[in-house]
Amino acid sequence: MSTEVEDVESFRQRAGAWIRENLPEQDSSINMSMIRKGMSDEAELAAVQRERAVQRMLFDAGFAGICFPKEYGGQGLTPAHQKVFNEEITGHEFPARLQAPSISPCAAVLLDFGTEEQKQRHIPAILKGEEIWMQFLSEPSSGSDVAAALTTAVRDGDDWVLNGSKVWTTGAWWSDWGLCLARTNWDVPKHRGLTVFMLPIKQDGVDVRRIEMLNGSMDFCQEYLSDVRVPDSDRIGEIDGGWTVGTRWMFHERILFSSPLVTVPSGTTHSGVGAGSLVEVAHSLGRLDDPDTLDLIGEGRVLELVKFAIQGRVGAGIASGKMNDQSAAIGRLFTGLTGARLFTLAFDIAGSTGAAWAESDGPAQHCGDDYLMRQSGCIGGGTLEMARNVISERVLGMPRERSLDRDVPFRDVPRGGTTRA
Amino acid sequence: MNVELTSEEEALRSTTARFLDDRMPIAAVRDLRDDPAGFSMTYWSQGAELGWMSLLVPEDLGGGTVSDNAVADLALIAHEFGTHAAPGPLVPCNVVVSALAGAGDAHAEALEALMSGASTAAWCYSEPPPNDALGHIDLEIRVDGDDVVITGTKRPVENGAAADLLLVTGRTGAGLSQVLLAASTPGVTVKPLSSADLSRRYATVHFDDVRVPVTAAVGGVGEAAAEVERQLQLAIVVSNAEAVGALQQAFDMTASWVNDRYSFGRPLSTYQEIKHRLADLFTWLQASHAINDVAITAVGSGSPDAAELTSAAKAYISEYGGELVQDCVQLHGGIGVTFEHDLHLFVRRVTVNRACYGTFAEHRRRVGQITEMRKDRA
Numbered sequence: 001m002s003t004e005v006e007d008v009e010s011f012r013q014r015a016g017a018w019i020r021e022n023l024p025e026q027d028s029s030i031n032m033s034m035i036r037k038g039m040s041d042e043a044e045l046a047a048v049q050r051e052r053a054v055q056r057m058l059f060d061a062g063f064a065g066i067c068f069p070k071e072y073g074g075q076g077l078t079p080a081h082q083k084v085f086n087e088e089i090t091g092h093e094f095p096a097r098l099q100a101p102s103i104s105p106c107a108a109v110l111l112d113f114g115t116e117e118q119k120q121r122h123i124p125a126i127l128k129g130e131e132i133w134m135q136f137l138s139e140p141s142s143g144s145d146v147a148a149a150l151t152t153a154v155r156d157g158d159d160w161v162l163n164g165s166k167v168w169t170t171g172a173w174w175s176d177w178g179l180c181l182a183r184t185n186w187d188v189p190k191h192r193g194l195t196v197f198m199l200p201i202k203q204d205g206v207d208v209r210r211i212e213m214l215n216g217s218m219d220f221c222q223e224y225l226s227d228v229r230v231p232d233s234d235r236i237g238e239i240d241g242g243w244t245v246g247t248r249w250m251f252h253e254r255i256l257f258s259s260p261l262v263t264v265p266s267g268t269t270h271s272g273v274g275a276g277s278l279v280e281v282a283h284s285l286g287r288l289d290d291p292d293t294l295d296l297i298g299e300g301r302v303l304e305l306v307k308f309a310i311q312g313r314v315g316a317g318i319a320s321g322k323m324n325d326q327s328a329a330i331g332r333l334f335t336g337l338t339g340a341r342l343f344t345l346a347f348d349i350a351g352s353t354g355a356a357w358a359e360s361d362g363p364a365q366h367c368g369d370d371y372l373m374r375q376s377g378c379i380g381g382g383t384l385e386m387a388r389n390v391i392s393e394r395v396l397g398m399p400r401e402r403s404l405d406r407d408v409p410f411r412d413v414p415r416g417g418t419t420r421a
Numbered sequence: 422m423n424v425e426l427t428s429e430e431e432a433l434r435s436t437t438a439r440f441l442d443d444r445m446p447i448a449a450v451r452d453l454r455d456d457p458a459g460f461s462m463t464y465w466s467q468g469a470e471l472g473w474m475s476l477l478v479p480e481d482l483g484g485g486t487v488s489d490n491a492v493a494d495l496a497l498i499a500h501e502f503g504t505h506a507a508p509g510p511l512v513p514c515n516v517v518v519s520a521l522a523g524a525g526d527a528h529a530e531a532l533e534a535l536m537s538g539a540s541t542a543a544w545c546y547s548e549p550p551p552n553d554a555l556g557h558i559d560l561e562i563r564v565d566g567d568d569v570v571i572t573g574t575k576r577p578v579e580n581g582a583a584a585d586l587l588l589v590t591g592r593t594g595a596g597l598s599q600v601l602l603a604a605s606t607p608g609v610t611v612k613p614l615s616s617a618d619l620s621r622r623y624a625t626v627h628f629d630d631v632r633v634p635v636t637a638a639v640g641g642v643g644e645a646a647a648e649v650e651r652q653l654q655l656a657i658v659v660s661n662a663e664a665v666g667a668l669q670q671a672f673d674m675t676a677s678w679v680n681d682r683y684s685f686g687r688p689l690s691t692y693q694e695i696k697h698r699l700a701d702l703f704t705w706l707q708a709s710h711a712i713n714d715v716a717i718t719a720v721g722s723g724s725p726d727a728a729e730l731t732s733a734a735k736a737y738i739s740e741y742g743g744e745l746v747q748d749c750v751q752l753h754g755g756i757g758v759t760f761e762h763d764l765h766l767f768v769r770r771v772t773v774n775r776a777c778y779g780t781f782a783e784h785r786r787r788v789g790q791i792t793e794m795r796k797d798r799a
Contacts, residue, residue: 275792294786295789298790301729305730306711309708309714313711313714317424387700389693389700391704395703398680398691
């Protein structure tokens, strides 16, 4: 194995030149998790195909999986290389849909826990854009309480048979593989009876249905698994050891946009609109001279600046060990609240255009729907209430909530009857 | 305050912390309630020996810093002032010292007296209502031969009654000027104000055609606008650092109170409602630390985004800090609004800092204007 690592500056030169040569310029200030009514299905499928092709171009040029080991198709480079690559690709086309969750958390989990055969088979395929992966993690009956999964895997010879339902997968209808957390033992406490599997999505027994969000977005899906056979060789980690995998899996998910494993343009936000969008909305409606609007824009910009500052503080605190890992919940709480407030500010600046709009209204046409969807950033990826539990219990050391499911066989844990089946 | 300090920064901070622990325990702060100046000159000159007055002064003028950012160093002292609710005119004296140090050797004597702690100063900047909008300056500084003549009123002026030296910011035609004069100059009248703080004193200072030689000017007559803006930024981020120290203290007291206090047979800290409130308050506290540290770095290095970050920090800390301390009072219950409990000393410090050098709404608007202008240029 070569120990010679290309220095970061020459890598930057090489990457920048290749990007300018091969990837068209494109506004990179997209919001990775902005939930809006999107394109037509045909256009969406075409966009996915294009992104697969771009990912392949990155792979062939030696820029895919910058921090993945060379033996699995990666480049064996450092987070510093990924960072400069992210800087260079800013303002250019990039395969957004293939970064998360395919490369991280899914390929990252394979790298952490997969067998040699599993890694060889799937990580290069993911880095080439041949396999798009989804997280089969959340369930209709358990949102924040992920370890209470009801999807069940039962051993049958060399196979496992899976039944149950998973939800909140973005784009499962055009994806290839699912990383699935399932219950393999009902007679032990909830965290100790879980196992992780991988399974192809396009097969009989996996019924993918799209969920229409209240603003018409059809990005999210729910999957129904009926007697899906998974060979034991597609199990990841130990039998009943799924929470060990799951903890790491959720760590990768939490750090998503700052993960050294994914390619995203620098400065990509994942919490909705920024103060710049507020100015655009105000400008498009001729409201820049209105003092009330100025107050709203000022409030939005203050919160945005504080958000950057607190992310920097918490990141530095965790890196230096002065703050524990759980302190990431501070950033989560602040970002969630700020995102919701910014949608509200945009809506209030839009005035009645937030209630009724025409396509010719430019940026203001999104304000009404965005406001209706405001809370999604306070729910997805762990609710803010969970973040507040983590901050009070794990950061401030306040007493833990009394838990009715600890040290009890999962079979005996009370469950509500009103699940979305 | 930054999560991690260098050993030099930690030494600077802890020296002041130990001095204040020793000289200004809460009981001593309470004893100053009826003291006209709110602090003693012995205390002040001892503090000056610890570097309180010399961090913003270049080495060749007798000052010096421990890091490459003098404002950040001063903010460490201010943080300790906040956690101790310590008395003394830290912000106005440092603003004046910084102005004098930047004006060559014209005011070397005054600078030396301030740095040694033998004298104190006040910055006469804000004006009385209805002319109290942020940045509104009506006081006139008129050139008359070899003199300047000062006419107008300033309030609230921190340390206005105890100060030996006054730095007055006023208008000369379309520009701004600053003049340093002795508080004893004929025509200067000082009237003490009541204050929300226990040991901090404010006054109204009236200038009735006060005549001093033009050599009293600090910087160019009619050309001081940039320096005034820099002083404002300095006053704000250092006051913010003090407010954040007080927020930290109020939060820590509250976190410990909810663990000790029992209600219905269990500690308050076992109620999820209380836990979630503490999580919010802690997040606001961390956010206040974070945004002010960013602003301090910008002001200390003279970065072009210093004005925006300073106003963002002031807007955030004033708005959320005010809510934070009041929620600390709420979580304490009735004891929280008594004089006997120490919490109010920190609530007071946050309260006066919230109201001075511009309200949070004014600073939010300033940030809004800067955001719009940036977008216009883009």
